Amino acid sequence: MAHAVDDTTYPLNRTEHGYAAIDGAAGTMVQPYLLRLNTPVAEADVRRAMRSLVTHHPRLRGVVAPGKYFCRLRILPDDELVDQLFSVAYRVEAHIDALDGTALEAYQNQMLNEVMPLERGLSFHMRFIPHMSTPVIFICLHHLFGDGRTCMQLVADLLKLLNGQAIDMQPVETPSMVGAAAPAHGWQWPVQMWRSRQHKVNEAKRQAGLHIQQLPMRVTPHFSVNAMRHYRVSVGSAVLRQAARKLGVSLNTFMVSAVAQSFLDLAKDDPQAAAVIRISVDMRKHYPESRGFGPLWGNHVGAFLVTEDDPRKSLPERVKSVGAHVKEGLDRFTRREMFWTYLLEESMPLLGRTLIGHIAHQLKRKNRFPKISCHCTSLGDVSHINAPGAAIKVTEFIPIVTSIALLMVMTELDGVFYMPVSWQRSDNTVEEIDAYTARLDQTIVRLVREAGIDPA
Numbered sequence: 001m002a003h004a005v006d007d008t009t010y011p012l013n014r015t016e017h018g019y020a021a022i023d024g025a026a027g028t029m030v031q032p033y034l035l036r037l038n039t040p041v042a043e044a045d046v047r048r049a050m051r052s053l054v055t056h057h058p059r060l061r062g063v064v065a066p067g068k069y070f071c072r073l074r075i076l077p078d079d080e081l082v083d084q085l086f087s088v089a090y091r092v093e094a095h096i097d098a099l100d101g102t103a104l105e106a107y108q109n110q111m112l113n114e115v116m117p118l119e120r121g122l123s124f125h126m127r128f129i130p131h132m133s134t135p136v137i138f139i140c141l142h143h144l145f146g147d148g149r150t151c152m153q154l155v156a157d158l159l160k161l162l163n164g165q166a167i168d169m170q171p172v173e174t175p176s177m178v179g180a181a182a183p184a185h186g187w188q189w190p191v192q193m194w195r196s197r198q199h200k201v202n203e204a205k206r207q208a209g210l211h212i213q214q215l216p217m218r219v220t221p222h223f224s225v226n227a228m229r230h231y232r233v234s235v236g237s238a239v240l241r242q243a244a245r246k247l248g249v250s251l252n253t254f255m256v257s258a259v260a261q262s263f264l265d266l267a268k269d270d271p272q273a274a275a276v277i278r279i280s281v282d283m284r285k286h287y288p289e290s291r292g293f294g295p296l297w298g299n300h301v302g303a304f305l306v307t308e309d310d311p312r313k314s315l316p317e318r319v320k321s322v323g324a325h326v327k328e329g330l331d332r333f334t335r336r337e338m339f340w341t342y343l344l345e346e347s348m349p350l351l352g353r354t355l356i357g358h359i360a361h362q363l364k365r366k367n368r369f370p371k372i373s374c375h376c377t378s379l380g381d382v383s384h385i386n387a388p389g390a391a392i393k394v395t396e397f398i399p400i401v402t403s404i405a406l407l408m409v410m411t412e413l414d415g416v417f418y419m420p421v422s423w424q425r426s427d428n429t430v431e432e433i434d435a436y437t438a439r440l441d442q443t444i445v446r447l448v449r450e451a452g453i454d455p456a
Contacts, residue, residue, distance in 0.1 A: 009065050009072035010174040012144075014342075015299040017349045019144040020064050020071050021356035023118060026223045026364075026404045026424070029143040031151055032111035032125075034104060036136050036396035041162060043092055043130060046137065049161035050090055050126045053154060054082060057170045059145045059297050064118040070349050075172060076121055085122040098131035105230050111140045112226045112402060112422065118144060134395070143401065147299045148379055148409075149282055151399065156385045162392045171294050180286040180300065181333075181342040188336070196340035199332065203305065210274035210309060212371050213263040215406060215436055217427040221365040224426030228400045231408075231437045233417040235448055235455045237381075240417055243451040247316060249323045252378050255410055255417075256306060257315075257322040258447050262440045263373045264311035274309040278405075279329060280377035286333055302338065304329035305372070315450040364404075375403060378410040406433075 012020065019029050054060045058075045061082055065074040076082055096103050107127070116123040123142035129135060139158070141151055157167045183192040233240070237251070244254035260275040267273035281302040287293055306325040313321065332338050348356065363369050379399060386393040397413045400420045406428075411418045419440075421433055448455040 009067070009074045010172060011176070012064075012071055012073055012349070013174065013177045013299060014345050014348045015177065015301065016073075016144050017071060018356065019142075019299075020118060021348075021351075021353040022360045023142075023144070024115075025357055025360050027113055027226045027402050028116050029402050030112060030114060030116065030125075030140050031143055031148065031399065031401045032108050032138055032140040033151055033155065033400075034108055034136065034138055034396065034398040035155065035158075035394050036098075036134055037162075038134065038393045038395045039391065040130070040132055040135055041392060043128060045162060046128045047090060049158055051086055052161050052167070053158060054078070054086060054122070054124065056157070056167050057154065057297065058172050059150075059170070060124045060141075061121060062123070062145050063121045064144070066119070071353065073172075073174060082122070085120075089122040089124060090126045090128075092128050092130065094130055096129050096136075098129045098134060098136045101230065104129075104136060105228070108138065108230075108398070108400065109226075109228050111138060112228055112400060114140065116142045118142065143299065146297055147301050148280075148377065148399065148401070149284065149300070150297050152379060152382065152385065153295060153297070155382075155394070155397075159385055159387070159390065159392060159394065163387070163390045170297055173293055173296055174298065175287065175291065175293065175296070176346070177283065177300065177302075177342065178346060179288060179291065180283040181302070181336065181339045183336045183339065184288070189339075192336050193340050193343070195335075195337045196332075199337065200340060203307070207274070207276065207307060209272065210307070211267065211270055211272045212274050212276050213266045213373055214371070215428055215432060219367050220426045222426070223364060223404070224424050226402050226422060227425040227430065227433075228420060228422040229430065229433055229437065230398055231419045231421055231441075233419060233444055234441050235417070235444055236415050237412045237417040238415055239448060239453060239455055240444070243448045243453045244319075246451050246453065247319045249319045251412075252380070252410060253323045253326055254319060254447070255419075255444075256326065256376055257308075257319045258444045259374065259376060259408070259440065260306070260308040260322060261311075261318060261447065262436070262443045264308065265439075265443065268311045271310065273311050274307055276372045277306045277308075278303050278372050278375040279306055279326065280375070281330065281333055283333065286336075302333060302342070303375075304332065304338070315447055369404065372405055374406040374408060376408050376410060377401075380410075381412040383413055 061076040125140040127138040263275035283300045
């Protein structure tokens with residue numbers, strides 16, 4: 001049978017070029033999400049909903065198309081080829097006990113290490129674990145085709161489909177990330193770039209005199225497998241929010257303060273000790289409204305560093321300091337003062353996949369990756385995915401993503417605060433990560449008490 005050939009391709013942004021280049025070096029860059037439902041659902045309904053997602057979200061049918069000079073995004077037509085790919089990407093795992101948290105964590109860890117062929121598709125894996133009362137669904141999207149916000153849109157649409165509602169066809173939007181970082185007017189570029197450059201210089205000078213705290217790690221010349229652990233904060237999110245409000249900060253700022261303190265406690269007597277935490281930023285709101293973009297599927301994430309020093313600060317001083325750092329970091333995006341860093345990164349496609357991969361391997365072999373304590377990313381309160389009155393809802397939500405550094409995803413649902421952790425297995429043992437999360441939990445409880453709130 002003859003097939004019409006569609007040669008339409010779309011540009012990859014700088015982040016997506018990076019993912020295409022380093023994929024496989026530090027493990028596949030994937031995002032497996034665990035979703036527990038409140039009621040049983042038929043397997044045929046789950047399969048139908050998943051297949052509909054692939055139809056309505058063209059990026060789920062995306063492949064990396066090698067061009068003469070740059071890699072590009074090609075969307076596969078929604079035909080029998082995608083049916084074949086879907087039959088491999090979707091699987092029912094009836095042998096797994098949906099109530100066994102250890103088994104679910106192990107399976108999610110397995111998905112964190114799954115290989116996805118970027119140049120063939122389908123880079124969206126789906127699993128269904130049936131149960132008579134609370135079934136579990138896993139979705140796993142390769143990071144090249146979408147970020148955490150994209151995954152949240154997927155989850156929301158999946159629930160709509162399972163509840164018998166229709167979803168919209170999503171456009172393929174591939175804007176350069178320059179639009180979210182560049183100054184609005186040409187005459188602003190010199191001063192904004194100078195301010196952006198000065199911030200990086202000052203940040204580097206400040207960190208040069210500090211002792212950045214990390215978990216004790218084994219330094220190896222090679223990447224290893226990825227690992228993850230489920231971690232639910234022992235204090236309910238309502239109590240955490242009450243403590244944060246009493247201190248005049250957001251819940252996320254309070255939790256970042258606790259993470260910073262947990263690292264600073266490693267060197268209580270060192271006045272030069274510091275915790276450096278990388279914070280993710282959703283850049284979608286920074287694209288000019290005049291461009292009229294839609295949901296902006298894909299990767300539109302920036303980041304800034306929060307550097308906290310002096311382990312002896314009081315709780316009010318700590319949260320006030322972290323809050324100021326977070327506000328300043330976010331304000332730099334609003335003021336368009338992050339362009340120097342991103343202008344340099346925009347040259348990434350010019351380097352090519354081979355050179356980028358070589359640089360990544362050399363940084364690992366020489367232990368030259370930027371030194372941070374950990375990376376924190378937040379999806380916030382995700383209760384909005386459950387529509388009022390919906391029969392089928394998510395009661396447990398555990399997202400995670402591949403990372404070469406210690407990473408925590410902060411998420412809240414139905415009064416539970418989740419902070420699952422991922423890391424390189426060669427860096428730390430599972431027991432060391434468990435010891436850290438136990439210590440972090442104790443730190444959170446202590447800070448809640450210091451705020452004058454009963455953590456029970």
